[in-house]
Structure formats: C-alpha cells, structure tokens
Amino acid sequence: xxxxxxxxxxxxxxxxxxxxxxxxxxxxVPAEQIDVFDVPGAFEMPLLSRDLAASGRYAAVIAxxxxxxxxxxxxxxxxxxxxxxxxxxxxxxxxxxxxVSLTPHHYQETEHHTQIYRAHFVEKxxxxxxxxxxxxxxxxxxxx
Numbered sequence: 001x002x003x004x005x006x007x008x009x010x011x012x013x014x015x016x017x018x019x020x021x022x023x024x025x026x027x028x029v030p031a032e033q034i035d036v037f038d039v040p041g042a043f044e045m046p047l048l049s050r051d052l053a054a055s056g057r058y059a060a061v062i063a064x065x066x067x068x069x070x071x072x073x074x075x076x077x078x079x080x081x082x083x084x085x086x087x088x089x090x091x092x093x094x095x096x097x098x099x100v101s102l103t104p105h106h107y108q109e110t111e112h113h114t115q116i117y118r119a120h121f122v123e124k125x126x127x128x129x130x131x132x133x134x135x136x137x138x139x140x141x142x143x144x
Contacts, residue, residue, distance in 0.1 A: 011065035021064040024125025046085025053095035064100040079103040
C-alpha cells in the first residue's frame, strides 16, 4: 500500500518566515494528511528526514528552513550540508525528500525583507506540494 501521508519538518530559526511554507503546502495537501515536526535549526533536518522517510509511513518528506548569514560562520556551509543531507536521505530510502530551504545572499531583518520572504515561503510550500503530488503520481504510474 502506498502511503498517503506527508511529513513536514520546520526549522525553528526564523519561524515567522519558515512556518509560511507549511501554509502553502496545505493549500494543495489537506492538513489531515500532514504530520508536522519541529527541529531547532536546518542542520537537524537531514537526520530526521532520513528517519521519517525510512519509517514507511510517508509518501514524501518536506523540510523547510531559512538559512541566513549571521555573521559568525559562513551560512553557505550550513546550507550546502543541509541540501546534501536531504538529497542523501531521499536517495538512501527511495522516498522523496523535498527541500524548502532557502539561503538568501542578502537578508536584513527589516519588515520589508521579512514580508518578501514570508510570501516567498508560501509559494515555495505550494511548489513542494506540487512536486510531492507529481512524483507520487508518476511513481504510481511506473508501478502499474
């Protein structure tokens, strides 16, 4: 039996922005079919993604984070490690693991930037839902 539930992981940093991705996802996938998991930050997403994907309970795992340059370390390192880990989780388990993890080049914690990224995360959530549904449909056709 093909799973019809989706796992949605949200990183806690910049939750006011990241949470909007779930709103976009729920525009195409009913909330009753989504299990939501919170993690402290983006770096924790790949391991949980792998575990959720390996559980056999989910048609896809979606991981959302907003990785910005905090001035202490190179945020590109974190972003690359996260995306690589998410891809590996999907490839190792055979379950789609989709990233809604964004790394802007220039982000300032102003109301203007926050509003832009909040809206952008809604759209990225919708795109992740579309991808999850299309991948599921394509894989079902391949299995038929």
